[in-house]
Amino acid sequence: MELTEIQSPFFTSKDLETDQEVRWCPGCGDYAILKSVQNVLPELGVPKHQFVFISGIGCSSRFPYYMDTYGMHSIHGRAAAIATGVKLANPELSVWMITGDGDSLSIGGNHLIHTLRRNPDINILLFNNEIYGLTKGQFSPTSHVGQITKSSPMGVADSPFNPLALALGAGSTFVARTMDRDLKHQQLMYKRAYFHKGTSLVEIYQNCNVFNDGAFDVFTAKGSKPETTLFLTHGQPLVFAEGTKGIMLQGLTPVIVELDKVNKDDLWIHDEKDLTKAHLLSQFFDKEHFPRPFGVIYAIENKPVFNEVMKQQIVDSKIENKQLAFSKLLKSSSSWEIK
Amino acid sequence: MQSNHSYKNIVVKFAGDSGDGVQLTGTQFAETNALFGNDIATFPDFPAEIRAPIGTLPGVSGYQIHFSSESVLTPGDLYDVLVALNAAALKVNIKLLKPNGIIIVNKDGFDSRNLRLAGISENDHPLTNGSLDNFTVYEADITQLTKKAVSEFNLGNKESERCKNMFVLGMVYWLFDREIQNTIQFLEKRFSKNEDLMKANIKALQAGYFFSETSELFSSQYHIDAAETPAGLYRSINGNQATALGLLAASVKSNIPLFLGSYPITPASDILHELSKHKGYDVMTFQAEDEIAGVCAAIGASYAGHIGITTSSGPGIALKTEAIGLATMLELPLVICNIQRGGPSTGLPTKTEQSDLLQALYGRNGECPLVVIAASSPSDCYEMAYMAVKISLEHTVPVMFLSDGYIANGAQPWKIKQLDELPDIQSHFITQVKEGEVYRPYQREENLSRFHAIPGSEGMTHRIGGLEKENITGNISYEGANHELMVKIRAQKVANVAHQIPLIEFDQGDENSDCLVIGWGSTYGSIFTAVTELKSEGLNVAQLHLKYINPLPLNFHEKLKPFKHVFVAELNNGQLIKLIREQFLIDALGINKIQGQPFSLLEIKETIKQHI
Numbered sequence: 024m025e026l027t028e029i030q031s032p033f034f035t036s037k038d039l040e041t042d043q044e045v046r047w048c049p050g051c052g053d054y055a056i057l058k059s060v061q062n063v064l065p066e067l068g069v070p071k072h073q074f075v076f077i078s079g080i081g082c083s084s085r086f087p088y089y090m091d092t093y094g095m096h097s098i099h100g101r102a103a104a105i106a107t108g109v110k111l112a113n114p115e116l117s118v119w120m121i122t123g124d125g126d127s128l129s130i131g132g133n134h135l136i137h138t139l140r141r142n143p144d145i146n147i148l149l150f151n152n153e154i155y156g157l158t159k160g161q162f163s164p165t166s167h168v169g170q171i172t173k174s175s176p177m178g179v180a181d182s183p184f185n186p187l188a189l190a191l192g193a194g195s196t197f198v199a200r201t202m203d204r205d206l207k208h209q210q211l212m213y214k215r216a217y218f219h220k221g222t223s224l225v226e227i228y229q230n231c232n233v234f235n236d237g238a239f240d241v242f243t244a245k246g247s248k249p250e251t252t253l254f255l256t257h258g259q260p261l262v263f264a265e266g267t268k269g270i271m272l273q274g275l276t277p278v279i280v281e282l283d284k285v286n287k288d289d290l291w292i293h294d295e296k297d298l299t300k301a302h303l304l305s306q307f308f309d310k311e312h313f314p315r316p317f318g319v320i321y322a323i324e325n326k327p328v329f330n331e332v333m334k335q336q337i338v339d340s341k342i343e344n345k346q347l348a349f350s351k352l353l354k355s356s357s358s359w360e361i362k
Numbered sequence: 363m364q365s366n367h368s369y370k371n372i373v374v375k376f377a378g379d380s381g382d383g384v385q386l387t388g389t390q391f392a393e394t395n396a397l398f399g400n401d402i403a404t405f406p407d408f409p410a411e412i413r414a415p416i417g418t419l420p421g422v423s424g425y426q427i428h429f430s431s432e433s434v435l436t437p438g439d440l441y442d443v444l445v446a447l448n449a450a451a452l453k454v455n456i457k458l459l460k461p462n463g464i465i466i467v468n469k470d471g472f473d474s475r476n477l478r479l480a481g482i483s484e485n486d487h488p489l490t491n492g493s494l495d496n497f498t499v500y501e502a503d504i505t506q507l508t509k510k511a512v513s514e515f516n517l518g519n520k521e522s523e524r525c526k527n528m529f530v531l532g533m534v535y536w537l538f539d540r541e542i543q544n545t546i547q548f549l550e551k552r553f554s555k556n557e558d559l560m561k562a563n564i565k566a567l568q569a570g571y572f573f574s575e576t577s578e579l580f581s582s583q584y585h586i587d588a589a590e591t592p593a594g595l596y597r598s599i600n601g602n603q604a605t606a607l608g609l610l611a612a613s614v615k616s617n618i619p620l621f622l623g624s625y626p627i628t629p630a631s632d633i634l635h636e637l638s639k640h641k642g643y644d645v646m647t648f649q650a651e652d653e654i655a656g657v658c659a660a661i662g663a664s665y666a667g668h669i670g671i672t673t674s675s676g677p678g679i680a681l682k683t684e685a686i687g688l689a690t691m692l693e694l695p696l697v698i699c700n701i702q703r704g705g706p707s708t709g710l711p712t713k714t715e716q717s718d719l720l721q722a723l724y725g726r727n728g729e730c731p732l733v734v735i736a737a738s739s740p741s742d743c744y745e746m747a748y749m750a751v752k753i754s755l756e757h758t759v760p761v762m763f764l765s766d767g768y769i770a771n772g773a774q775p776w777k778i779k780q781l782d783e784l785p786d787i788q789s790h791f792i793t794q795v796k797e798g799e800v801y802r803p804y805q806r807e808e809n810l811s812r813f814h815a816i817p818g819s820e821g822m823t824h825r826i827g828g829l830e831k832e833n834i835t836g837n838i839s840y841e842g843a844n845h846e847l848m849v850k851i852r853a854q855k856v857a858n859v860a861h862q863i864p865l866i867e868f869d870q871g872d873e874n875s876d877c878l879v880i881g882w883g884s885t886y887g888s889i890f891t892a893v894t895e896l897k898s899e900g901l902n903v904a905q906l907h908l909k910y911i912n913p914l915p916l917n918f919h920e921k922l923k924p925f926k927h928v929f930v931a932e933l934n935n936g937q938l939i940k941l942i943r944e945q946f947l948i949d950a951l952g953i954n955k956i957q958g959q960p961f962s963l964l965e966i967k968e969t970i971k972q973h974i
Contacts, residue, residue: 041825043837075817077662080828087825088838093817095665096827097658098688104623104655108662108670109817111646112621116666116817134658137651333646340642346781349614349643353607353778357544358597359397 032065039064039071041091047082052203052229056150057089059209060119064092067217069117076119077106079126082157083150083229086121100131103138103147107329110143114330117217118145124165125155128184132164139193139222141329146216147224151186154235172234187320188305190224191298197223198301198321203230204243208254208317220324242315253307255318260290263314270313277303279312295322368585371430373438374534377455378447378471380414380423383527388425389773390531390545396598396775397544399588400429403887404600404773405437405960410628410711417471417479422454431587435739435887437772439962443537445530447471447504450480452488464498466533468526470505500579504529504570511569512562521559525566532570539583542571592777599776601740601769602629605673605699606636608747610643613669615748616755616787619644621663623656624673628711629767630701633673653681657698661685664694667791667816669751673699676718677708680725686760687726688828690852693804693812695754695789698732699747702766704958713958714768716883717934722762723912723941729849731856733757734912736764736883741776743769746909748784753862755789758811759855764911766933768960769884793819803836810855860913866921870894871904877927877974880950882908882938885961889931892966903970911938919946927974929953931966 039061047053064074074092078084080099087094093116097105106120127135127149138145154172155161161174165186169178190198197219201212209227216223228239241247253263253270261270262282269290271278277291294300301321307313342348374391378384385406392404405426414421428438443464446452448471459465467489474484482488489501508526509519517525528549535542546564553560574580599607613620624634624647638647646663650656657672664670670689672682679700689696702718704710722734733753737746743765750763792813795801801815801822815822824836832839833847869886870893871878881889886907893905906921908914922928922942930939931953939952953969955961 070820072820072823073818075666087827090825092823094825094827095662095692096825096829097661098684098828101654101658101685104650104658105662105665107655108621108623108648108659108664109666110662111648111659112619112663112666112668113816113818133651134655137655333648337641337644337646342642345614345617345643349611350780352640353780354595354597357393357397358595358778359399360595361399361591361593 032068033070034065036061036065039091041089043088045089046085048233050232051082052152052231053083053086053150055203055206056148056209056227056229057086059206060148060213061090062206063210063213063217066214067117073115074117074119075109076121077102077109078121079123079131080157081123081126081155082231083121083123084126100126100129101134102126103131103134106145107138107141107143110145110330111333114144114334120145120147122147122149124149124151124153124163124186128164128186128189136189136193139190139195139224142194142196142221142326143329144220144331145222146213147222148213149186149224149226150229151226152229152231152235153238154231156231156234160234185305185308186226188302188308191301191305191321194326195224195321196221196323196326197319198305199224199319200226200228200317202228202239202243202317212319215319215322219322221326221328251314253314253316255293255304255316255320257293257295257319260287260292262290275299275303277307277313295319367582368587370432370586371428371434371438372443372538372584372586373426373428373441374443374445375424375426375441375455375458376445377422377424377451378527379416379451380409380411380421381416382423382447383524384423384425384447387527387531388427390548391534392427392429392773393598394535394540394544395427395429396596398540399591400431400586401434401589401591402427402429402598402774403434403437404428405768406771408712415479417448417450417476419450419454419480422451424451424455429586431589433589435891436960436963439964443534445534447526447530448480449476449482449488453480453482459497461496462498464500465494466500466502466530468504468530469501470503502533502573502579507569507573508566511566515558515562515565517558517562522562525562528563528566529570529573532567533574536571536574537580537583539585542567591775594777596775596777598773599741599744600771600773601737601743601765602632602701602771603636604741604743604776605737605747605763605765605770606633608744609671609697609751610637610640610645611744611781611784612748612751612787613645614643615781615784616669616751616789618755618789618791619646619668620671621660621668622647622671622673623650623659623663624648625650625653625656625678627653627675627678629703629770630673630675630678630699632770633699633701653678654685657682657685657696661689661692661694661696664689664696665692665817669697669755670695671697671699673701675701675703676705676721679718679721683726686732687728687730689760690726690730690732691828691831692826693758693852693855694814695758696760697750697754697763698760699750699763699765701770702764710958712767714766714884714960715934715956715958716766716885716932717937717956718764719882719911719932719934719937720940722764729853731853731912733759733761733856733859734764735761735910736908737769738883738886738907738909740769740772740774742909744776744779745784752785752787753859755787756811756862757809757855757859758790758814759859764883766884790814791816795822802834804831804834809858810851857913860916863910863913863915865917866906866908866915868921869905869907870897871902873904873921873924875904876902877929877970878904878906878922878925879929879931879953879966879970880906880908880922880938880942881931882911885931885933888961888963889966892961892963895963896967896970901970901974908938922946922948927951929970929973931961933961
């Protein structure tokens with residue numbers, strides 16, 4: 024994949040560490056995500072004081088304290104609204120939002136969908152561990168039906184969100200999925216997210232080894248991974264199971280095929296710009312026998328970027344001498360002089 | 363009233379169906395009188411529904427205007443003239459018409475259909491049953507006359523009928539000997555894209571004026587001289603316009619961009635509308651998906667170095683509560699404008715009330731004091747909104763600015779205050795650290811405010827958040843003694859604002875008066891006028907009016923100490939009075955009204971008379 028040419032780094036990943044002790048549980052998937060982000064940032068050609076990390080509440084939302092950039096650990100669910108305010112006020116900043124499945128899909132669901140709809144140029148890293156960790160183990164809006172948790176001793180009764188389908192439905196311009204165990208893939212996704220103009224949503228499967236250990240083992244364990252995961256590359260056919268299986272489209276119906284029985288040219292070729300195909304891929308979710316897609320599912324740049332439109336309105340009506348204009352504005356509606 | 367007599371004060375109430383254009387008629391009449399040189403006070407009163415069922419009692423919309431050759435501070439208790447465009451409008455408003463007052467009725471609005479919709483039996487026709495014998499009634503077929511007048515234009519039946527508000531305005535202009543030119547100019551501008559509508563409305567206005575002149579409908583004209591007003595440049599302004607302009611003034615004066623994060627709500631939306639017209643001043647208006655996003659985006663913008671503002675009314679403020687706590691913890695500037703309305707819950711959206719004072723003072727989790735200030739009149743919103751920004755930027759604290767539906771929509775003449783007449787603003791946003799120093803986000807200056815290094819500034823990267831933080835470093839701290847220190851510091855920061863605000867002075871009377879009336883916010887005009895009348899009746903009453911409520915002016919206690927009788931007048935069930943009783947151990951008495959309407963003078967006067 025071609026990315027914009029990278030300038031020499033202003034700083035190293037080491038420079039991003041703060042003097043704060045990292046307080047996630049030992050073995051938490053968050054460590055790997057922190058490491059990956061710290062590895063990516065120096066490669067983006069941006070000085071570190073231009074980065075802002077805004078988070079909500081939850082385990083993942085402690086993230087900004089561990090990044091020596093600008094950062095705000097805000098309130099539950101509201102990071103998207105705060106990040107939007109930061110980006111609108113200063114579009115020069117590289118704004119990253121750190122959030123979790125409870126933070127953004129439950130209490131902050133409204134802000135998430137409206138932010139995706141507006142498309143400000145911010146990067147959203149959604150740590151999905153399918154559980155409430157910080158409050159010690161209740162089910163989340165991505166927990167699966169029947170899951171036994173502290174608040175569902177007889178099993179979860181409600182159906183989970185499909186986060187990527189939700190994002191596409193809300194009008195996202197960049198939707199990707201990665202996993203905590205795969206540092207390289209994460210870094211690639213974060214870079215892609217940074218260079219995307221508009222809101223980028225990256226869902227990260229993140230293991231909570233205390234309250235929901237192994238939730239994603241089926242995708243990360245060596246034995247099962249080849250059969251259960253599908254790594255996407257733009258322009259390449261959909262192939263998995265160590266090159267033995269592929270996916271074809273019969274009309275709008277995806278079909279799993281054995282590669283030795285079909286012509287490779289007939290396979291579904293991944294096209295990040297195709298919304299219909301992105302919707303189909305997002306439905307590889309609770310679809311039996313189908314692998315879970317990882318990578319950039321959808322990326323387009325032909326939708327207006329919210330902060331650019333808002334800025335342009337100011338530029339278009341720019342007043343040179345504000346003091347003088349304001350003096351006239353005060354008088355402008357019919358005024359009268361008393362002598 | 364006698365023929366061709368001069369009057370000092372006149373109160374006119376225009377009333378009709380909510381689709382009749384009564385608000386426009388009223389604002390035009392108010393503006394013309396203000397331009398003539400009268401002092402004015404207005405009170406628009408309309409239903410919460412955009413188009414309540416036509417012709418019914420709940421659908422009645424009203425616009426009251428008090429104009430005078432003397433200073434006026436209230437829209438008046440009772441009307442001299444009632445203009446009723448239909449039967450429902452008459453039925454709803456007749457009870458506040460002065461004995462011997464004038465009624466102008468549109469006879470076409472009293473047909474059997476309109477009577478039925480207003481719940482009036484045809485056998486009990488108000489224009490013939492003698493119920494109006496104590497008033498002077500002028501009847502005209504205003505709808506029919508209007509339709510005839512505009513028949514030459516290419517308008518539909520409905521559009522023609524809608525011009526009747528201009529016809530009636532023309533009639534009233536003649537009655538009070540006012541020129542119609544200002545309204546003609548207004549119509550030319552308003553309908554510049556539809557020539558037929560423009561010409562028809564102008565024609566209706568002229569036709570109404572000439573009808574009054576030639577039909578000899580009215581027995582006389584009434585004259586109200588211009589008021590003697592201090593020299594200067596004036597304009598008419600309502601509270602929401604003044605609030606928007608005051609906020610904008612602070613942005614222009616401080617040269618810091620303004621960011622408004624807001625969600626539409628009655629009666630605050632006009633501030634959003636007004637500011638969204640002024641983007642060229644580096645103003646960004648963000649209409650958010652909800653109230654919470656509105657305030658949170660404002661906090662984000664404030665964090666990035668803009669003036670973060672959010673505007674709403676009580677129900678919206680309730681939703682913003684947690685975020686206001688965050689701003690307090692972050693010690694960032696934030697201005698929250700609450701244009702109060704009747705509550706709780708959805709309450710009375712279009713009616714006025716002062717019942718969010720305790721919400722403003724205490725309505726958050728944890729120890730979370732805010733600076734709370736309140737505007738006392740429509741034009742005062744300009745300076746108080748300006749002061750809200752100034753205090754917030756200089757003390758790095760959120761400021762709650764209180765207005766309400768009464769002054770938000772009410773208009774008055776305002777002597778325009780230019781930027782050079784307003785105090786300077788020193789923000790605490792920084793982009794550079796002093797040489798040889800390390801930036802510490804919660805390092806404080808003398809008034810305990812902190813300096814905020816805005817993102818993008820080199821060498822000052824730092825993290826802040828809603829968790830308790832260690833003083834000076836801003837690092838997370840769960841240590842008990844530090845938490846207590848920070849709670850005290852946040853309270854002291856608010857208390858320190860008292861050194862910046864003006865001392866309070868008696869508006870009337872002095873420490874030797876027999877009793878004291880205290881009010882706050884929008885009730886200033888009603889209380890002032892009531893106290894003036896009581897004094898002229900021989901009672902020795904003093905008035906103190908609060909605009910700065912938290913912190914209170916430093917000399918407030920000293921001012922009220924000498925009084926045995928202290929009254930607290932407010933449009934709620936007793937909120938400021940709790941504060942006064944609690945802080946100063948004074949056995950104050952409440953004067954309260956909770957009817958969605960401002961005080962009448964009588965209501966204030968009667969309570970005071972009963973007790974002294």
